[in-house]
Amino acid sequence: HGYKALAVQGDVSKKADVLQLVEKTVSSYGKVDVFINNAGIEQVKPLEEVSEEEINTIFNINVFGVIYGIQAAAQQMKKQDGVGKIINACSIAGHKGFDMLSVYSATKFSVRALTQAAAQELAPHQITVNSYCPGIVGTKMWERIDKEMGKYSGAAEGESFKAFSKAIALGRTQEPEDVANFVSYLASSDSDYMTGQSVMIDGGVIFS
Template identity: 45%
Template sequence: MSPQMSDSSSKGVAIITGAAEGIGRGIALRLVSDGFDVAINDIAPKQAALDQLVSEITSKTSRRAIAVPGDVSKDGDVKGIVDKVVRELGGLDVMIANAGIAVNKPIAETTVDEWDRLFAVNVRGTFLCYKLAANAMIRQGRGGRIVGACSIAGKKGIAEAACYSSTKFAVRGLTQSAAQEYGKFGITVNAYAPGHIETQFLGRFDGYQANKKGLKPGEWTETLKSTVAVGKNGTPTEIASLVSYLVSKDAHFITGQSIIVDGGGLFD
């Protein structure tokens, strides 16, 4: 990539979806540190958190940052996000399709509405981000980097999270197909597959397990540490470090991969 931005010190422009909290927020901060201008996205109810993050970035760095709220499951919203970023920040070089949701339930208790909602956000949302970002990158003619959110649940099915696991298996397939279609344009497409990352998202899994097993809040999360080689849970920083590399020029020969980042719990 050789972004020709109005700000010559910028490494380019990145969109990060689902960036109001957790892994998305961590990735946004890391890419800013790396020298990217960023557009941070989440759903409208999280506007205040987006505004706070924009303020944090612009007050502490020289990088540009804008909030682009919207629902990634809606074609018009994602198109609007991409168009606004290209118009206001001068282009698009990196798309991080991070937004995702989960439900913890046995298959027998999972409703059709829950199934459809997870696929709408996790799969259709990733598809729209990949497609519309790639369209913009192809028009620019300078290549790009697209990165999606897989999971260890997309490498091995998880009981009582069948719907979530299914969406993440779908992200793996989409990533592999997109990598083959977009490689000729200088666009790489990869995904990160986190394990146990201590975020609000993991906290929702913890709440389900605590209620089911009669545990105190946080006890289930603590037990996860003994299931991985390094003996600890991860933080958004670990995922952001991988993303930082995947969007760099040095990663030009890596594409179509969903890379596990879990401290050595699942080996691929």
């Protein structure tokens, strides 16, 4: 009963690992219908204090990882006579740069650009490329952001998260399920006529 899953260990900042992920998936399941570039890291720090090593680490995962994922997925989907869905994890920080999250914001703007460019290149093969842009979600990542913000502002634990959450028009913090439901839509046939879009699923923080 249920579904079988395959776990493949790898580092998305290494192209060989991403290619291996696709190869092992095809070996087990025969094809790749949907590929989600979901890995990402954040950093809270004033821009002037960010080191070269930190910049490289964030870009290697958040940007190069997405590039390698698109390349690997597109290569396989074309072998399947095209048709497939590539989904990228973006962020509201890909629509508006946030202070103290400058490098992270830059990587997410990059994901938006990659989504648009790849969508145009892959459209002739009926491969769609879209991104989802979460907002303020109750996850470990936001717990880290809250703590790091507090170190610089002096705010007590939880206060920075509350301050960000006040900007949510719907009046509640986002749950992971809110994001998962939209990603399910992007992975389904309901989104077949949609490509090149980076859609905010944030409860009303950023309006476009």
